Amino acid sequence: MSRLLPLFGFLLLVTLFGFGIWWNTRHDQTAIPSPLINKPAPAFVLPELYDPAVKVSKTDLLGKPYLLNVFASWCVECGVEHPVLQVEGPTLGVQLVGYNYKDAPADAKRWLAEHGNPYHVLLADQSGDTAINFGVYGAPESFLIDARGVIRYKHIGPLTPGVIRRELKPAIAALSKEAP
């Protein structure tokens, strides 16, 4: 028995090592869990992309749940996510709010003209200052915000059909269940 002890120790280490490898391939290591989940979204006032004279605030968007999608024309992965949003967006049953992050409005408009515009509302945050309050640190990122303005779900990185099916749609379904 005591002769087998080193072998058991070795197997334990192998198991730990294997778990480490498995775990690191399974989750996105760059994704930081947001401390803002289930907390009220930060207040904001941002210009509309196509009409900067129009200011959109958090209170303007209250009353209906919406998906805030952070994107930019310089963001490579947004180009991957965009066709998915075009197809899946209308099936989500919530408003799509585009959050143009640290982008020149002209570039953003060109990008949307080229790739299509799945958004109902488009906010422009050229400086990225407001995005800091949301804990945004890159693009794409998506926030599901409920009718009362509480952040209920966040996805870091592009929304894929799999993520939408497994995570986003159940989160939206949970919202509609609790709605009066």
Place this chain on the structure above:
Amino acid sequence: MMRFGRSAPCARMLFGTITRNHRAQGALLLLLLLFGGVLHAQAIEPMPFANHAQELRFQRLTAQLRCPMCQNETLADSNAPIARDLRNQIFQLMQHGQSDAQIKHFLVDRYSDFVLYDPPVKPGTWLLWFGPLLILLAGGSVVFMVVRKRHRDGIAAGISTDSGPTDNGDDW
């Protein structure tokens, strides 16, 4: 996997500028590589600090904070756009008279404990903080038990260490 997709030029920004510069020939390239660190440091724009003490405080604080995008870099070192924005934010908060603790709190509220290089002691990090001690205790008790068992076995077999003269005069 998504590390490269999520758009943020970390160290790649430096190499981008090198490859774009077609005039950068052998010697110049070598110089750039040699002084890459200097170039990197200069990429961080100077800020209008009120005084030198504030600048030192800023440098000390940003070196304690982790860039959320390039997670192996501090906010002081990182070239990622978000690191630049957060440095600006920290600078602004400093001008408003916020303490280091308040600034850290501001960042933790938005980016979680990930931004701290020094993780706080709380139930979620107990294993991190006290795990090594547990392992040390477990290892120590195993060694203790093995030593005691061998000692007892030794006595049982009659080869006690202090029975009979073992010194045959060979040593020394």
